[in-house]
Amino acid sequence: MYSAKIKVTLRKSILDPQGKAVEHSLQSLGFNNILDTRIGKYVELKIDTKSDEEARLVTDEVCKKLLANQVMEDYEFEVVSINGK
Amino acid sequence: MSKAKFGVVVFPGSNCDHDAYNTLKHILNQDTEFLWHKEISIGDRNVIVVPGGFSYGDYLRCGAIARFSPVMKDVVRHASNGGVVIGICNGFQILCESGLLPGALIRNESLKFVCKNVTLNIENKNTIFTSAYSGNGNVTPGKMVVPVAHGDGNYICDEDTLKSLNENGQVVFRYEDCPNGSIDSIAGIINKEGNVLGMMPHPERASESIVGGSDGKYLFESVINSLN
Numbered sequence: 001m002y003s004a005k006i007k008v009t010l011r012k013s014i015l016d017p018q019g020k021a022v023e024h025s026l027q028s029l030g031f032n033n034i035l036d037t038r039i040g041k042y043v044e045l046k047i048d049t050k051s052d053e054e055a056r057l058v059t060d061e062v063c064k065k066l067l068a069n070q071v072m073e074d075y076e077f078e079v080v081s082i083n084g085k
Numbered sequence: 086m087s088k089a090k091f092g093v094v095v096f097p098g099s100n101c102d103h104d105a106y107n108t109l110k111h112i113l114n115q116d117t118e119f120l121w122h123k124e125i126s127i128g129d130r131n132v133i134v135v136p137g138g139f140s141y142g143d144y145l146r147c148g149a150i151a152r153f154s155p156v157m158k159d160v161v162r163h164a165s166n167g168g169v170v171i172g173i174c175n176g177f178q179i180l181c182e183s184g185l186l187p188g189a190l191i192r193n194e195s196l197k198f199v200c201k202n203v204t205l206n207i208e209n210k211n212t213i214f215t216s217a218y219s220g221n222g223n224v225t226p227g228k229m230v231v232p233v234a235h236g237d238g239n240y241i242c243d244e245d246t247l248k249s250l251n252e253n254g255q256v257v258f259r260y261e262d263c264p265n266g267s268i269d270s271i272a273g274i275i276n277k278e279g280n281v282l283g284m285m286p287h288p289e290r291a292s293e294s295i296v297g298g299s300d301g302k303y304l305f306e307s308v309i310n311s312l313n
Contacts, residue, residue: 010191014241017196017266041145066153069146069182071189072241 002047002055006077008068009040043067046082055079089312091117092130094160094176096151101137101173101289108292109134113305122154132308133160137174137234137287147190147237148178157183169213169308170281174235177273177283186276186283187250188242194266198236202298203286204261205229205272209254212275213311214282217303229300231286233264238285240267240274250274258284 010016016038023037045062047055059077068075091109095102102119110117120127122140127133140151151157157179164170164185172180180186193199207227210219218229242250247268250256258273265285273284288301 014191015194015266017192017194017239021196066149067145069149069189071181071187071243072191 001082002049002052002079003082004043004045004047004055004059004077004079006043006045006059006063006067006075007040008043008063008073008075009038011072011074014072040073041067047079052079052081089115089132089309090130091115091132091134092120092127093117093134093136094120094122094156095136096122096138096140096154098140098142099136099138099175101175101287104287105134105136105173105289108289108302109305112292112302113309115305115309120156122151122156124156125159127156127159127163131163131312132169132171133163134289135160135170135172135176135179136289137176140175140179143175143237146178146182147175148180148182151175151179152182161185164276164281167278167280169312171214171304171308172281172283173287173289174238174285177285178237180281180283185281186274187246188240188274190237190285191239191241192237193235193239193264198234199238199264200234201232201264202230202291203233203264203272205231205258205286206261207257208259209257209275211254212257212279212282212307214275214304214307215257217307217310228261229258229288229291229303230298231288231291231301233286234290235265235285238265238267240265240271240285242268249277253277257282258286 019037259270263270288304291298291301
């Protein structure tokens with residue numbers, strides 16, 4: 001069994017209005033050293049497979065097919081074995 | 086050409102399906118049926134309306150889950166064969182997610198849901214969706230007033246796509262005063278072939294004077310004229 005931890009964020013080239021609003025709020029709270037804020041999504045999957053490679057392939061496929069829209073979003077992920085847990 | 090037979094797709098969370106049905110069936114007297122999203126075929130329908138709303142609660146991304154509904158496979162096939170498809174609001178988002186239209190719709194620049202009448206400039210009158218706006222005495226020439234009601238109507242695409250949209254006359258509607266941050270004030274686009282339209286504003290909610298305006302009705306009349 002594997003666990004995939006996936007992060008989906010708006011592409012760097014796209015203005016993130018939510019991130020901007022939070023950034024302004026943080027600055028108004030006095031955190032003047034915060035220069036950039038980006039907001040994204042976090043997805044966890046449990047994958048029933050025995051191979052690390054298969055877990056990666058499946059995760060990449062579901063990111064491309066559903067979890068991220070590559071017109072506007074980038075994704076990154078890590079997979080870890082959770083055997084015996 | 087065959088007569089227009091409209092199919093209005095209904096997803097869990099659609100809420101403009103009845104507005105579209107009312108406009109087509111009762112105002113324009115067209116053969117109109119609802120199509121439940123679990124249908125695997127659009128049957129004999131030759132104009133598909135993908136209506137506004139919040140399909141699947143806008144979970145994950147607006148339109149991301151609806152595009153995998155069974156009926157959408159046949160809608161995509163229909164569009165690929167030159168069939169007419171109109172996506173309004175959430176419907177526009179679904180058509181972008183399906184790959185029938187380029188680009189994507191993200192959160193409004195203001196982060197606020199906008200709900201108001203807007204004026205659109207009709208940028209291309211030579212489409213099957215806009216022909217009835219030419220020289221029609223009932224509307225301000227070259228413009229239409231219709232409502233918007235969305236939180237994620239901010240149209241984006243890459244530079245090459247924008248260039249080709251502009252060069253090919255695919256930008257059909259632009260906001261006179263952009264309410265959501267869309268690139269180049271884009272409010273509605275067609276595909277290259279001209280048979281698929283997506284737009285954020287709601288023509289189906291402005292098709293009789295009792296609701297405050299009827300500019301939207303000519304969009305559907307254009308489609309009907311193109312088929313009859």
